[in-house]
Amino acid sequence: MADTKYSWPTREEAQIIGSRRNRLDGMEKSTGAAKYTYDVNLKDQLIARALGSPHAHCTIASIDIKAAEQTPGVVHVEVLRKVGYEIKWQGDLIAVVAAESEAAAAEGVTNVKITYNEMDVFVQDAELELARKAGRTAPAGGKSVTQVEPGDDDDEDEFVEAEIQRLYDASPHKLEGYYGIDAITHCCLEPHGSTVQWKDGKLLAYLSTQNVSGTDEAFATDLDMTSDDVEVRCEYIGGGFGSKFAADYWGVAAARISKETGRPVKFMLSRDQELKNAGNRPSGYLKVRIGADNNGVVQVWDSQHWGTAGVRGGGISQSVIPYVIQPPNYRRKAIGIKTNNGQARAWRAPNHPQACAMTQTAIDDLARVMKKDAFDVFAANLGNVANGKGDVYLAEMKVAAEIIGWKDKYHLHGQGPSKGGVVEGMGLALHMWGGTANSSTCRLVIRSDGSVESSCGTQDLGTGTRTVCAMVLAETFGLDLDDVTVNIGSSKYPMSGASGGSTTVGAVSESHRRAAQDALQILFEKVAGQLSAKPEELVAVNGAIHVAGDKKRMISWKAACSRLGVQSIEVSASHKRGDASPLSNSGVCGVQMAEVAVDTETGVVKIKKFVAVQDQGLVISPKTCESQIYGAVIMGIAAALYEQRISDPATGAFVNAELSDYKLARLGDVGEIIVELYEPESERQRGVIGNGEPPAISPVAAVSNAICNALGVRVPVAPYTPQRVLEALQGRA
């Protein structure tokens, strides 16, 4: 089909794309009919539960599973860690008990007897000096850029040191700041896990995964079979957010137990195991000094940051510091800290939310010390944005300011009126993301009865992927959503990339549009003669094929397809990640503004209003696209005000690993949120770009800046809890 030119319909031509359609699987989800991995009940299945280590750092001295095996209802006990194994975080799984019921499995777990040799722990990731003393730090890279370059004879480090100092000293406006953001967990409401059945040398694995096409191999390798003999299925997934790309050792353990016992096995992590083991977002803490000119344009940035991604150290990548606004001179340095916490996993826009929260707060503080409107200071720095899209940021800032009423309501930092101790403030933040289309293949069949059916090994994380696939097909064929059948969620379908990094909407739009345009071309060739037209003169709209500009020379979709007889049209089309395409693109901006009220007596912060303006190229499905942004903002509000992993410095225990203690935003906490899709023709023509990550980046910084604007002082570390707000007000932060 080399001669087919792939393209999107214009805004005027589009019938389905850009229209507000309900998500296809909404009713299944809302009525409880949707079956998630946790919900799949296979005949004679065993329920597996695991024992996690009570200690954050220890070796295993002994393991005794006899009593567990003898527990009534227990069928199988599998030991995952050997005697002598060094446990490095609390909750690491040691043994799995498979039993006839939840209760029997849980009782079996209590009967697994392990003794431990405890070791020293370190979990104080915010405390750089303590980490150094404990020998837990390692350099994690850095970079210096100066407009004046060192001479050939200069020692580079000495030159940079002197140049940064010179620029700082010469700056009319200076600021030193400290900003941070604690680690949070993915906390997927459906925990990680699988329901698996090994039978006759084949494995069927219902896996709660963001990577249907890419997880069969791990099962196959562990069970010594080929991936052809493994089917991974995931029709519905209860949250992933970057933490569910792998089969994980608990997933393959379930498969081994199924093979061993000859029975299906359901093995889902318990809530505390989910929070301790299955994904968290690295913490970050940053010290910076900046110098700016009289317009508030930052000329020099000099920062050092640290934090942890868990047992292997790491932290926030230095590559995104300073974030979006990148002054002409900067020096950045990162230090990673190894702690006794579970290892981090990708979390919606890896590194970006923390980088935004640690650096755009400094830009806002610059406005505070200069006694300027933060909008003007951000705007003044748009000549130095990392992606070169200052014009897009400015346009989006203006849209956001209009919606939130910035001009009318803004006051300088700390200058707003206090109503019974409650002060209000506004803040903003900018973000950027890629969102390139992942690789994807779509197989498409058009049958003589007019039916259209696609299959693609992608997955719908709740982002609306299924709906987008159907909208693209229906648009191409001039049909309605009900006329097309979309199959996704099995590794037996053609390969589609993992859903991470906002790559899925581009991926499936590419593969489905290509397959549909190819198939339509074949159908046009079949019916062109009858309409006395050339295939390229035909269009498919409103359930019919007709000659462009001549609706009388038409044939209904059904009649056209009936000409296929037993010869269905079957095509397969692919997009490869990184290939240039007229259908998709990458690189987005985004602006968010928050309006908060802070009670200066209790320290409680409330969101009054939150505005998110987001570009993402061409929007296929505005309704689900907006939901992504609402959701990202709400997650961000949780990270700004409530969420944090709390580790006990003495024992390393993750003390709030239950939902009663791990605070998330509730319905009454989110205020009024307004989402604006920024889609002028210049954006629409770029093609489809993912938006799962970008709107999740700015909320913490925007809320921090709004709190600072209200109080006149910075609450340095997120989450901005009442205790921290009061400490900042008392000058103790």
Added chain:
Amino acid sequence: MTESKRKVTHGGFHRRAFLKGSGAVAAATALQTEVASAVQQTTQVAKGRMTIDLEVNGKRQTLEVETRDTLLDVLRYQLDLTGAKPVSLDGSSGASTVLLDGKPIMASTALAVACDGKRVTTVEGLDDTVPAAFVAADAQQCGFCTPGFVVAVKAFLDKNPNASETAIREGLNGNICRCGTYSHVIQAAVSLVKGGSNG
């Protein structure tokens, strides 16, 4: 401006109203002293089997259960009613919300034997009114919290058929959504009140 935008009116500030519903007040700061030993959360309940009668979604069921089985276990594993979800066994997520004799409870914290002789309505037993409002408002993303939310909204509006948006924001804080569908759940509940279908 897109059609999904909603306006909310904000009244004057009263400290009590200000604090209400704020997760921050009971924040996790009180947890520091907890120690590392409590890993398994198994409840030690007397073992044994019992026969109970339940009316589930209008149908009488005689079920043999273990005395330690939760209502959630029985619904999910014996009756394959998997709409109520196991998210937090302490009930703090609201995902296992069902109606027991018409009142919302967490099936994850109720022992099945304690429900003997009672009437249980799960999300599968509701008519489509509330689910349809959720779909129209796109009040679900991954959807794992959604059935619990649907039952909670149903129970709340049955009790407060003319609830204002403020009352909705204050009264539906027992359920957690990780994907962030709250704005749309509010929209769905408001539309149900306006639609007058809660009489």
